[in-house]
Amino acid sequence: MSRRYPPLTAMMAAEAAARTGSIVGAAAELGVTAPAVSQQIKLLERHLGRRLFDRGRSGVTLTDAGRSILPYLAEGFDNLAKVGQIGPSDRSPGRIVVSAAASVALKWLPGAIxxxxxxxxxxxVELRMEEDPVDFGEGGPDIRIGYGELPYTGLVRRTLVRDCLIPVARPGEPSNWDEDRLIHTDWGGSYASLPVWRDxxxxxGVKMxxxxRGQRAGASALAQEMAAEGGGVALTNALFAARDLAAGRVACPFGPALPMRDGYTICHKDRAPxxxxxxxxxxxxxxxxxxxxxxRVTPPLG
Structure with a gap:
């Protein structure tokens, strides 16, 4: 029987909140917003079927259930940290190579690293921007990130994230539906199945x-840049837009978010921790x- 693990993101948020005694402190440590930490804690509480924290104006305090669980979370993350410390001695000269498709490499990976x-x-870390297929032989990457099912065998294959597409525009731009302001992304032959504005x-429920009509861009990253410069409204990956949304370079003028048909996949060699x-x-x-x-997605057009 397979084990049903609690979500890793939720466990990390709860451990940080318990250790700092504050949702805001946990958010600062994890590099996310306080509402995102609260959401993850609620997710863990629902998964476990018990309340872990009491919320107050001065911060959060652990319930009896939270105090019983915290030592296991702390020990688990301490062990993960120890595993990570093994790595540099396993690889010479100690550099890990991460390869990604263009838009991932341009709009998300540097900030994530x-x-x-x-x-x-x-x-x-050495970052490489490459299209599939890449050579995992001598001098090749340790980690590869791409969309959908990647064409590699003999590697550990996992889902990075199941992304969504959201409309983005320069902050302050009109929030009405105007087909002349749409920026259409030409995803290319390898990604022809990705959703477009018509989808x-x-x-x-909007009639197109x-x-x-509108503008065109040859990549998601380029469409997002056009939108940030006031060129219209782009339909872009929520993952890629996260840092521009946080920095105020773009905003979501209207919803909803549209789930992508496939997830992003991360493949890696299993030879080094x-x-x-x-x-x-x-x-x-x-x-x-x-x-x-x-x-940051605003209510749907209505």
Missing amino acids: DAIRRDRPDLR WAAAA LDPR ISRDLADRLILQAEMDLDFALS
Whole structure:
């Protein structure tokens, strides 16, 4: 029988809140918003079927159930940290290579690595922007991130995140539906199945008259940049938009979010603990970034 683990993101949020005694303190430590931490704690409480914290104006305090569970969480994360410390001696010269598709590499991965290195400043990473297939032979990457089912065997294969597409525009832009302001993304042959504005309109119950109107971009990252510069409204990955939303470069003028048909996949070699540790952290960071982006989605057009 397979084990039913609590969500890793939720456990990390609860452990940080218990240790700092504050939702705000936990959010600052994890690099996310306080509402995102609260949401993850509620998720863990629902999973366990018990309340772990009492909320007050001065912070949070553990319930009896929380005090009984905290030592296990703390010990588990201490052990994860010890595993991560094994890695540098297993690989010479101690650098881990992460390869990703273009939009992932441009719009999400650098910020994710930066957030992770706040906790692991000893981590040495080389980022590569490549399209599939990549060569995992000598000198190849340790970790690969791409969309859908990746064409690799002999590797550990996991879901990074199941992303959504959201509309984004420069803050202050009109929030009405105007087909002349839409930025259409040409996903390319390998990603032809990805949703486009026509799919979003159908899901939102909005009538689309002519999909040829508006602007066009050859990649999700480029469409998002056009939107940030005031070029219109782009339909982009919530994961990729998270940091621009946090920085105020873009805003979501209207909802809803449209789930993507497939998830992003992360593949890694299993030969060194550092690969597994970084993959774990990237998955956690992706979940937190997606939660934050979706918290900024405004009500649907109506």
